[in-house]
Amino acid sequence: xxxxxxxxxxxxxxxxxxxxxxxxxxxxxxxxxxxxxxxxxxxxxxxxxxxxxxxxxxxxxxxxxxxxxxxxxxxxxxxxxxxxxxxxxxxxxxxxxxxxxxxxxxxxxxxxxxxxxxxxxxxxxxxxxxxxxxxxxxxxxxxxxxxxxxxxxxxxxxxxxxxxxxxxxxxxxxxxxxxxxxxxxxxxxxxxxxxxxxxxxxxxxxxxxxxxxxxxxxxxxxxxxxxxxxxxxxxxxxxxxxxxxxxxxxxxxxxxxxxxxxxxxxxxxxxxxxxxxxxxxxx
Numbered sequence: 387x388x389x390x391x392x393x394x395x396x397x398x399x400x401x402x403x404x405x406x407x408x409x410x411x412x413x414x415x416x417x418x419x420x421x422x423x424x425x426x427x428x429x430x431x432x433x434x435x436x437x438x439x440x441x442x443x444x445x446x447x448x449x450x451x452x453x454x455x456x457x458x459x460x461x462x463x464x465x466x467x468x469x470x471x472x473x474x475x476x477x478x479x480x481x482x483x484x485x486x487x488x489x490x491x492x493x494x495x496x497x498x499x500x501x502x503x504x505x506x507x508x509x510x511x512x513x514x515x516x517x518x519x520x521x522x523x524x525x526x527x528x529x530x531x532x533x534x535x536x537x538x539x540x541x542x543x544x545x546x547x548x549x550x551x552x553x554x555x556x557x558x559x560x561x562x563x564x565x566x567x568x569x570x571x572x573x574x575x576x577x578x579x580x581x582x583x584x585x586x587x588x589x590x591x592x593x594x595x596x597x598x599x600x601x602x603x604x605x606x607x608x609x610x611x612x613x614x615x616x617x618x619x620x621x622x623x624x625x626x627x628x629x630x631x632x633x634x635x636x637x638x639x640x641x642x643x644x645x646x647x648x649x650x651x652x653x654x655x656x657x658x659x660x661x662x663x664x665x666x667x668x669x
Contacts, residue, residue: 390620394640395434399622401554402577403522403529407465407498409617411437412633413583413626419446426628427453431464433634439583439624441469441502442487451491466493469502469533470518475510480517484526499527500557503534503665508542515543519551531555531579536666537572544576557581558666560621561612562652563591563659569666574620581622586612588661596651604642607635614639615652 391397398406412430417423423446427438431453440450447468454464468491474483484499499521501514518530531553532539540556543549556573560566560582573580591597592608601611609625613636616623625636644652 390618392617392640395637396436397640399579399620401529401579402552403554405497405528405554407529407555407579407622408435408437409622410613410637410639411435411439411465411467411622411624413439413624414446414450414628415441415444415583415626417444417446417449417626417628419449422628423449424453424456425630426633428457429630429633431457431459433637435633435637436463437465437467437624439467441471441500442474442483443469443471443502447487447490448492451493455492461493465497466491467498467500468496469500470514471502472506475501475506475514477513477517480514481521484517484521488526495525496527498529498531498555500531500533500555501535503668504532504536504539505665505668507669511539511542512546512548515549519549522551529554531557533557534663534665535569536668537569539666539668540569540572540576540578552576553578555579555581555622557583557624559584559660559664560616561585561587561591562597562615562655563587563657565653565656566666567656570619570621579622580620581624582616583624584661585616585623585625587659590661591659594655596655600644600648600652603648604644606639606642609636610639611644611652614642614644615649618644618649
């Protein structure tokens with residue numbers, strides 16, 4: 387396993403677009419618009435996070451933008467991701483959706499814009515991607531990528547002669563019970579960064595004895611071990627929480643290191659366990 391340099395919350399990885407993304411971020415999936423989302427983002431930024439991940443379908447882009455302005459942290463120090471929902475896929479609708487997201491966020495540009503899933507079929511996926519390329523060329527977004535794409539979806543993009551910009555990121559569910567070896571390997575071979583959502587398995591596996599044994603060894607929580615596991619495997623990680631103490635705890639993962647044996651022991655737990663949905667298998 388290649389050693390990943392993890393020096394703290396400012397640890398980042400350079401994307402194929404040339405822009406850098408912090409390796410650890412805050413996800414705001416299921417956080418309600420208003421105070422819940424604003425507080426979560428403010429607490430994260432106060433704790434040193436510089437990467438916030440939202441999506442159109444989450445319905446909380448406005449609150450994310452409000453929190454960023456209230457934080458006092460310079461805009462150019464914060465990496466903001468949002469996503470194109472299935473309902474907006476298509477060329478013109480993608481352009482309009484991005485404009486609306488920028489308005490809701492109150493930002494001049496989005497750092498990373500992702501196609502949220504491949505569920506709309508090949509024609510709309512490719513139309514959306516051409517619009518994403520234009521958005522990057524126009525400076526409305528710095529980097530473009532995809533989410534929930536399987537290998538065949540990625541090949542569809544990479545093999546299309548009309549595609550001029552490769553996806554910088556593929557955001558997928560990854561954790562020890564869902565290692566996604568095929569997708570992760572393909573992404574690494576093609577210089578596509580892997581971003582892990584649901585790294586804590588939505589708390590479904592926090593009582594696992596192997597996980598707890600390793601956590602006890604390092605005097606860390608199971609959640610911290612799961613985040614560290616993903617980081618050490620070279621993935622970008624976006625644990626979600628709206629609780630201040632959890633947000634702070636999730637960032638405290640840079641003062642210890644899992645052994646290579648521990649990383650592999652956790653990976654051996656793989657059982658292709660999906661917490662909610664699996665669009666990577668869509669046609």
